[in-house]
Amino acid sequence: MRNGLVRDVVFCGIVLLFVSSGLFAQPANDVCVEAEIVDLVAGLQVTVSGSTADGAEGDPESAACGASTAPGVWYRLEGSEQQLRAETCGSSFDTRLSVYEGSCDQLVCVTNNDDSCGLQSAVEWTAKEGSSYFVLVHGFGQSLGDFTLAISVQGPPSPGDEDGDGVPDEVDNCAGIPNPDQADFDGDAIGDACDEDGVGEEDRDADGVPDGVDNCADVPNGLQEDNDGDGLGDACDFNDGPCAGCWVGDLFCEDPIRSTFPLTNCNRGSGQSLDLYSLAIAGGDVVIDLEGNYDTFLELYDDNCVLVASDDDGGEGVNSRLVRNLPPGTYFVGVSSFGSGQSGEFTLAAQCAAGINNICADCPSGEVRPGELRDGVLGASNCIIQPFDQPTELFSLTVDELFIGSISVSSDDFAPSISFFNDFCDLVVLNSNCPVAEFDACMSINLGPGTYTVAVGSRDPGGAGAFTLSVSGEAGETLFIRGDVDSNGRVELSDAVQVLNFLFRGGGRPGCLETADSNNDARVNLTDGVYLLTWLFLGGDAPAAPGPGCGPDTDDPGGPGDLGCESYAGCN
DSSP: OHHHHHHHHHHHHHHHHHHHTTTTSOOOOOOGGGOEEOOOOTTOEEEEEEESTTSBSOOGGGGGGTOOSSOBEEEEEEOSSEEEEEEOTTOSSOEEEEEEEEETTEEEEEEEESOSBTTBOEEEEEEOTTOEEEEEEEESTTOOOEEEEEEEEEEOOOTTOTTOSSSOTTTOTTTTSOOTTOOOTTOSSSOTTTOTTOOOSOOTTOSSSOTTTOTTTTSOOTTOOOTTOSSSOTTTOTTSSTTGGGEEEEOBTTBOEEEEEOOSSOBOTTSOBEEEEEEEEOSEEEEEEEEESSOEEEEEEOTTOOEEEEESSSSSTTOEEEEEEEOSEEEEEEEEESSTTOOEEEEEEEEEOSBOOSHHHHSOEEEEOTTOEEEEEETSSOEEETTTTEEEEEEEEEESSOEEEEEEEEOSSSOEEEEEEOTTOOEEEEEOOOSSTTOSEEEEEEEOSEEEEEEEEESSTTOOEEEEEEEEEEEOOOOBOTTOTTOSSOOOHHHHHHHHHHHHSOOOOOSSGGGGOTTOSSOOSHHHHHHHHHHHHHOOOOOOSSOSSOBOOSSOTTSTTOOOOOOOOTTO
């Protein structure tokens, strides 16, 4: 009787937690549309006073400028080719100013500032004719209090610099379009930014679009997508794309960020808050450290906001550290906490080594595809795998679609082993035995599309000689466990939390949506989260097949009951 009561209390407490935290309520915190209008007169300063104590917290628009979560109040003004200044100097708390252009349903960050006059803020910008501007007065971190906001017209932009890029028109090789670096690849005295007949062939990101017309010159984006039409490609515009709502700023190699957590209303799959910082790298070894006055948790996402790696206590004490060798590109570093509801101050730093330096890049390799046999000689390439200090031969394995099968190695000359690396050259698994007699080493694989690396080595020091590598299997559906939403091979409380976060709090879409359909009714809804909680704590029915072990989907592929399973790592 007592155990049943405890289960009921636990279950009710979990449900109450979600309800009381506003999980099922649509936040009513958009005060941008209620912005107070400020009328400006040339040569005069307009001053308003107020308090942020009663302002709305967590404006979804405010994240566009890397804003804090402190309460804030909004002001609106119209531009007319003016140079404007706004400041909160002399206010009673640590203020922050964020300035946006556009409309409340589509704000674009213009500028922001934290500390300009002591702990108070000041910003300047050019207000274009016919454009609306919104000024958000809020605080650094969670600061709030009384403020004085002064907005003044500084005068029109210099008549000698039409595009405001700091280069006088008389010497500007592209006077109507900002081009402060005066780049002119073909040397025709017309800047690349406006040279329609030949911007040159330089293409730094090798995406097939010349830098002079590339809306994201340093990040590959061959299709030139620009969802918000701001002239900045989605690949490098972090107000667009799948990570947009959680992005708060840029992290640069060797330039630490010191700030407070959290700054957004985002969360990772298990419910803890999450802030994302973009990190662009040239490729190579990267060490990311997160140190805070709370129990930190660190995550790394690729440019599609797909989780690459995570760490809890890899640093000193309860601090976090990730060490990875990464291809060139833009990534997102996730600042989070181990426990829910934690907050505090942190330092985030990235150390980046130039150039790719890992076994996958440095060692010559052959190629193998599903269904193929490859002969090789261990020791032929003089490649050494660490930390085992053994000769190895590498093979690149490319998978075009979901693939289920096995990798095996046989040899009459030595006792082989297999090492398997993902597309980031992280060692996934090492295997040196096989229950099948004709092979000396083998492993099962369950892979999504991508390029992987297979390393053939020896169990014995100095082993060498001929071998045969085989990749066998067939394309098919990914094996998974229904209810294991976070793809860790177990069904537990965090999976129910992830379902509810996905449905009601903007959490990430599960890579295998079928795992979230606990009762297999071809829908993912509140019932699925409650279904898991009832099974875990009240003795309800177990999730539908496949489970408790790995298995294929029981629904017809492409049929009305098939929700899809693009990726799942719990069976690897």
